[in-house]
Each structure stands twice: as C-alpha cells, then as structure tokens.
Amino acid sequence: MNDDKKGKEGEAKENPEEDLVGDFIEEIQSADDWQVVYAVINEVKLEPASLQEQIVAGVLPLTEDKDSEVRSNVARALGRLGEGLPETQRETIVIRLLELSKDKEQTAQAAAALALGDLGKAIPESRCEDVADRLLEFTRDKNEKIRASAAWALGYLGKAEALPGSRLGDIVDSLIDLACEGKGEAGIRKAVAQALGDIRGEIPKAAILALGDFGGILSEARLNDVVDLLIKLSEEKRGEIRASSTWALGELAKALTEARRKEVIDCLLKLTHDKDRTVRRTAAQALGDFKQDLHESHHNAVVDRLIDLMHDQDEDVYEIPEESLSLLWEAFPESLQLDIVNRLLDHLSDENWQVRRIAKSALYPLFKKTPEQHHEGVVDRYLELSRNEEGQVRTQAILALTFLGTTLESRQKDVVERLKELRDDEDKDVCEAAAGALDSFEESREEAYEMDTKALRTELLAQLRAEVDEELNDGFSSAELDYPYGEISAVRIGSWLWVKSRLVYEGATWNPSTDRASGDPISVHGWRDWIGLVESAPAKVSTPDELDSWALFSATYKRTYKDVQVPAPWGSHKGRWVEKLTEDGGVKVLEASGFFRDVEPESTATVERVRLSE
Numbered sequence: 030m031n032d033d034k035k036g037k038e039g040e041a042k043e044n045p046e047e048d049l050v051g052d053f054i055e056e057i058q059s060a061d062d063w064q065v066v067y068a069v070i071n072e073v074k075l076e077p078a079s080l081q082e083q084i085v086a087g088v089l090p091l092t093e094d095k096d097s098e099v100r101s102n103v104a105r106a107l108g109r110l111g112e113g114l115p116e117t118q119r120e121t122i123v124i125r126l127l128e129l130s131k132d133k134e135q136t137a138q139a140a141a142a143l144a145l146g147d148l149g150k151a152i153p154e155s156r157c158e159d160v161a162d163r164l165l166e167f168t169r170d171k172n173e174k175i176r177a178s179a180a181w182a183l184g185y186l187g188k189a190e191a192l193p194g195s196r197l198g199d200i201v202d203s204l205i206d207l208a209c210e211g212k213g214e215a216g217i218r219k220a221v222a223q224a225l226g227d228i229r230g231e232i233p234k235a236a237i238l239a240l241g242d243f244g245g246i247l248s249e250a251r252l253n254d255v256v257d258l259l260i261k262l263s264e265e266k267r268g269e270i271r272a273s274s275t276w277a278l279g280e281l282a283k284a285l286t287e288a289r290r291k292e293v294i295d296c297l298l299k300l301t302h303d304k305d306r307t308v309r310r311t312a313a314q315a316l317g318d319f320k321q322d323l324h325e326s327h328h329n330a331v332v333d334r335l336i337d338l339m340h341d342q343d344e345d346v347y348e349i350p351e352e353s354l355s356l357l358w359e360a361f362p363e364s365l366q367l368d369i370v371n372r373l374l375d376h377l378s379d380e381n382w383q384v385r386r387i388a389k390s391a392l393y394p395l396f397k398k399t400p401e402q403h404h405e406g407v408v409d410r411y412l413e414l415s416r417n418e419e420g421q422v423r424t425q426a427i428l429a430l431t432f433l434g435t436t437l438e439s440r441q442k443d444v445v446e447r448l449k450e451l452r453d454d455e456d457k458d459v460c461e462a463a464a465g466a467l468d469s470f471e472e473s474r475e476e477a478y479e480m481d482t483k484a485l486r487t488e489l490l491a492q493l494r495a496e497v498d499e500e501l502n503d504g505f506s507s508a509e510l511d512y513p514y515g516e517i518s519a520v521r522i523g524s525w526l527w528v529k530s531r532l533v534y535e536g537a538t539w540n541p542s543t544d545r546a547s548g549d550p551i552s553v554h555g556w557r558d559w560i561g562l563v564e565s566a567p568a569k570v571s572t573p574d575e576l577d578s579w580a581l582f583s584a585t586y587k588r589t590y591k592d593v594q595v596p597a598p599w600g601s602h603k604g605r606w607v608e609k610l611t612e613d614g615g616v617k618v619l620e621a622s623g624f625f626r627d628v629e630p631e632s633t634a635t636v637e638r639v640r641l642s643e
Contacts, residue, residue, distance in 0.1 A: 279315025
C-alpha cells in the first residue's frame, strides 16, 4: 500500500492491520481502471492469510455500494482473492457474487461473471452447480459483454473438480452453440475459443486416453466437433480470435486420434505464417507442447519452421523456437538432433545479431542433450571448415568452435591451438574473429561466487521501477509495465570479484502519436557493475551503497529499446558497463550515450581500458 495512506506523518498506529484494510477499501472505491485494482490485489496477496481474510470481510459490504463501478471493482477483487480463504468465507463470496450477477447494471453483472470464473476450483462443492446454472443462463443474455464474460468464466469453471461430468458436457455444448449461433460476435468467439482450451486442460488423464467416452462427458464425435470449430475460428479475420483458437487447438489436439492430431499440426504449421505476431507465437508454442506426441512424419517440417522463425522480426515470435525445440527434443531421432545442432552452429555467423544470440542461447542445452559419441564429430567438422579456402567460411567456423571449445573441455586444447593459428590468418576478418574467440576462452575461466544478493536485487528492482515509472508517466505520455525482472551474479576471476546486475522492465507506452490500442512496446535494461577484491567482499549485500563502499571500480548503464522491434536495434542508451575482466585486473569498459537505430547498441560505444591494482 502507498505509505502516505497508512496514517498521518509521525503518528503512531495502534492497529496497522486495520489501516491496511482501510487502505484497500479506499483504493477499491477510488479506482477508475481495472489495472489499478489488479495492482492493489497483487499487493494484498503478499500479506499474511489472516490479513487477507480481514480485507475480504471488509470489502464484502461494498457489493451493495450505490456506485456500480465500485460494485464491479469489488466483484473482481473477491474473485481474485477468494482462493486460499476458508471454505465458509469462499461460500459467502460465491453467494454475494451470485446476488451481484442479478445487479441492475450490466457492468456489475459482467464483473460478477468474471469473478465467478476467477474462483474456479475454489468454488465450494455445494455451490458449483448454482454457479454453472447462472453462467449458462448468462450465455443467453442479450448483452454481448455479459455473454463473453460468461464464456470466459465457464472455461475456468470447467476446472472445478466438484462439477459433475454432465454439467461439464452442458458447458461445452453451450460454448459451441454460442460460437455457432448468430449471437456469436467477435468478442464472444474469442472468449469461447479460450474457454474451450481452459476446460480441456483439466480433464483427467484417463479420460484423455479413453477418447471415445471422454470421461463420460463427450464422445469422440463431439470432441471432433470442438476441433472443427477451433480450426474454423483459427481462420477468423480478427487476430485475437485466431490466437485464442490456436492456443486451444494445442491444448485439445493431444487428446485426439493420430490422424486428427496430424491435421491439427498441419493447421498449427500454417498458423506460424500468420500476419499476426501473437498468432505466430502461439502456434510455435503449441507445436512445442506436443513433445513426445509429435508424429515422426512432422519432425522435419516442424524443425524447419521453428528454425525459420528465429528470423522473425518480432521478439514475441523469435524467442519461442528455442523453448519449443527443447520441449520436442526427446521426440527426435539422434540423426535429427545432430542436424539441429549443426544448423544452430551455422546460425552463429548469421548476419542478424538477434539470430546469432538466439542460436547461441538454444545451443548450449541442446548440445548437452546430444549423445556424447557425436560431440567429437561435430568439433572435427568445424576444425576442418576452419581450413576452408573461403575466408567467410573460416570465420563462420571460428564462431562455432568458440562455442564448442568452451563447452567441451576435452577438445578445448585442440580448438585453442587452431584459433591461435587463425589469429595470424591472411584475412583480416578471420584474424579479428580468432582474437575475439580467444578472449572468450579467457572468460570461460570465470568461477561462480556465492554472495547473498536477494535483498540487493529487491532494492535494485524497486529503484529501476521507480525511475522508469517517473520518467515515462510525465504528463505527455503514460505507461503500463509488468513487474521488472532480472538477475544479479557474482563471478570470481583470480583474486577479483565481479558483481553484475542485469535487470529489465518491460511494457507499453502511450502518447499523442501512438496509433495502436495496445500501445508502443518498450523494454528498459538497467545494468550495474562492481569490481573489487575477493578477500574483502561482503558475504551479504542489501543496498548498492554497500557495494559502492567495497568496490574499486563500478559502472552504471541504462538501455531503452522502443517500438515494435523490441528488443531489436532501435532506442537509446547512456552510461558505461563492464564487458570483460581479466585475472591481472584488466577491465574492458564500454561507454555509450545517445540513440541507436538498425545497429547493435554495442557498436556505438567507445572502449575504455582500466587497470586495477591490489
């Protein structure tokens, strides 16, 4: 909660818990946007269970507030906070929400429907059928928003274990009918697609295998009707409907016969070419979710497409192939695994730096999973390519050998010797690549160092969030960002300790020139570096000031990626950061300021070399 709402300045609080309950009620009453309510709820969820119970008890009377917006906010809050409460209190919440579902204002009715869906599994067994009846009734409402809210909620209600199988069948039938009837406007069809996927996710495994009986709920024919509907919805004009249908297809397909599953995979492969990036991303994720269920007839097509997607222009898409390939790995024969590794190694020299980054990130875990008897052959292949008469081929081989040599300790000596030879190559690009590769082997001697930085991470995340929020919400523009994330690591190099903080804060911004409802994507990276002697390093750090006092060298840097290419090369940066530390105290520092566009941000930085002494 905001500190300025916890009492008058300097006034001691006799009952701080009452103050927190009061703060929450005040936030709910004054909030004019659901995102604000959601943020407040997230704070409440961090409080002890006993306090959450007090807060829920305190806001229940607001379901009868004269302001319909307050009633709507309370409904959504109760739905989000209900899970984990005692059953008696959950039952009270359900009763109030059912009453609110008959509110005179349609916005409050829709909010009550969504809140009942949020409760899902937390709905007491004695109330499950009452909730199902009310939501099914809502699917026949004249108001599109209410019908859409009911569709979303029914999807989550399908997860309630106490719901009889016959009612789950009614829910599925109602959702299909809702999408097929004239009442099936775009917003509803999107909700139906999402809801069908949600329900399917909770069907017991035994029922999935049975298929024909579908756990006594749906016949195989009815399941096929669901898939037919989703395939049809995946061809809708609106991207969000196609995306929801794509996700649901991935959830449902694994319960189908092999022949039908192949049809769904073909559909998903087609959807990876969709013009909407969310659809492409969702389809790529769905392919990865098949894991062992991916039929061998689709192996090559899926691998080819996932590797192609590494070249996609959107971060939402090009980050997915790494995850999907890893999920599918065990389904592939050794020959295909080896082919994937070689193709990723070749991508280390791609002209697109994002492709190089993704390929390198994907390689390490996948190469480790490749049978060891193939490792030697892969290294030999690139050692041979490093002797090719074409300089470009030799350069490509060096990049692959850099990865292989730092990964396979048994071949590191061979690789380093070859790189030293290439450092004197007649081709300038080859020389530079070899020199850079040898630097990488120097870095591979870093050792992880144990330092308790949990409190420091919390502090730095809070600082980054406050700084960016103030900068972006300046009256001219506004922003909505997710919680910042990132890690702090400490590595020992000789007698030196390098503490690295790499944090990220992402979301969207709006200003008068923004022409997209979703806003302009933004990604802010906050970096901090500290270097000092291991022997005097603190075991636990809570604030950056503590590291500032210990360090012999420190650096601060912020990089902001903007618009649809995030985090492609378009944005601004300022400050300096450490790129390399050697055992003799040599520090390579990069410093940058200003804007960058269509180039790697590092390429606009100047290099400074610092020598530290013990």
